[in-house]
Amino acid sequence: MRSSPAAVLFDMDGTLVQTEEYWGEAMFELAASLGGRMSEEARAATVGTSMRRSMEVLHADLGVVRTEGQLQADARWVEDRTGELMSRGIAWRPGARELLEGVRAAGIATALVTTTPRRLADIVLGSIAADLGGDPFDVTVCGDEVPARKPDPAPYLQAAAQLGVDASSCVVVEDSLVGVTSGLAAGMAVLGVPALQPVPPAPGLTLRDTLSGVGVDDLVPVLAARTAGDRVPLIRR
Template sequence: MDGTIVDTEPYWMTAESELVRSWGGTWTHDDGLTLVGNGLEVSAAVLQSRGVDLDIATIIDKLTDRVTEQLAEVGVPWRPGGQDLLREVREAGIKTALVTMSFRRMAEQIASYIPFDPFDVIIAGDEVEHPKPHPEAYLTAAQRLGVQASASIAIEDSLGGLASAVAAGTIAIGVPHLVPLPETGDHTIWPTLEGRTLGDLCALASERAAEAPQA
């Protein structure tokens, strides 16, 4: 979600910076980049190490509340091409899941701003035991959709998210945003979703199926 469908990462960085500064610390843009794609519990622990003297749950609530406020004040900053591709996939009757480390209340808020029914399933950060880069979130999404992870396509913008998608066995696409993503044989890199279509997804799935070892 964050950084792939919506460009909320700057909102999270603002929330992190404000919280750390309120406890007398400093938080830079580069500090914020290190948390991109992390589970919120992991991020909260990092903020604790930077002087935020609150428990993990309270830190997460404060960050989420501040991002929610910015969404209401500034608006939803959509990433290029994401909604158009999602709409085409949905109109074709393909099952979809939103797999995010943001908590469910924020995931549902973002989904509600999309002007069509975007997802069959939402897997949020407060609903998994192991955050990305662990594969649990993607494996859970595939299970709830009733599909094989290996027959699913995952689109990610962060290192942790991409690692999670690859570990789950999906056909993983990395769309770099704030952090660079490596070129490896484990995933495909698309510079943007702008102009990408269902045909591109189908072609990639066919290509990967052809590359798979035959039983």
Template sequence: MSERSVDGTARLAAVLWDMDGTLLDSEKLWDVAVRELAREHGHEMTDELRHALIGASGPDALRMVFTGLGIEPTTAALRAAGEFLERRVTELMAGPIPWRPGAEEALAMVRAAGLPSALVTNTKRSLTEFGLNTLGRDYFDASVCGDEVARGKPAPDVYLRAAELLGVEPRDCVAVEDSPTGTRAAEAAGCAVIVIPCEIPVPDGTGRSFRDTLVGLTVDDLEQALKQRG
């Protein structure tokens, strides 16, 4: 259970990690698959559309691809595209997934400090399990996937569920995110956020702590992030 200091300020109770683009460089795998999907439909992905997709949840992401490419998003077409993407990303994820710089050391640091950790991702469970093969399950006390809650990021559901599973208050958690969508989800849940942009910039905001990489992350940095959120 989380503790509160006497003055009511938040106390660091857990760290909630985004997966794609934050711990693993897996956004690149989605990139490959979405570009192939666009090509199957006779289109080329634009950078603008690809950037809009980063951190979006499954059904939203697909609709955005279709709308952006001017393809009618019929139920059958969306289903076929969803199957294609899942098959391709599964194939790509089965290979080794590259880590983001400093990510493995940061997970180990949090473990050594005795802080609970959860993996909090918009990616569905079946694909997240591939990610966990690279990450190592021992680093996490819980994991929550996009298909296990009613609404994916930017809704707060995945973060709220992770805090619930850990038995802590979202307000006492620091989320680590790389995308604007994920950052909004963590904030909506009430978490402090350390933002490490990966593919696209994330706007500055009150209570957002920015870093270039996870290299050298300390417990003090996590506590500072809580303080900054206020």
């Protein structure tokens, strides 16, 4: 009999909530202030990455050279602007709320694992808690609380350690390539729901177009796929 996961570890931006658009809006505004326009290809390349990497991609796309101090200032501006946009309201990704509630109702441990810094993640966490009537996560790991960011496995391994569960018994839910790579590198099963960038099939990865209709029972074969090393194709729903 196939086992249920011991824990489900959720990414935040673009997976649980529709906040990637806010990051994109802030970066497009920064690009305009620098006298250019960020291409859609460059924007897609920043999804799920660190702020440093995002700024490097943006600057290269615009063909501008920035000092280290200017890069840090640009990153801070994008974070501040994104925080302003988040404060206006946050929407769930399709099916995300229902899956999170189902996981909690089943008594399965949960974690939020995000590259977003704590000061911005707390805005989202506050909105989620208000909507659900309480904090649904046993553990939260943010981008400024880890020794290395995604695609390094460190964030997911840290979450598993804090939960006290074995990485091989966990299912990660992610939308970005760097997040999927991080989860797989941690030895976890991954349910990928690509949004703004493509994610190719890989052993241990199950791909879906959306979380709509995905329940706790659907996570059992996701975990089994990691154990078997299966390469699971994209399932259209």
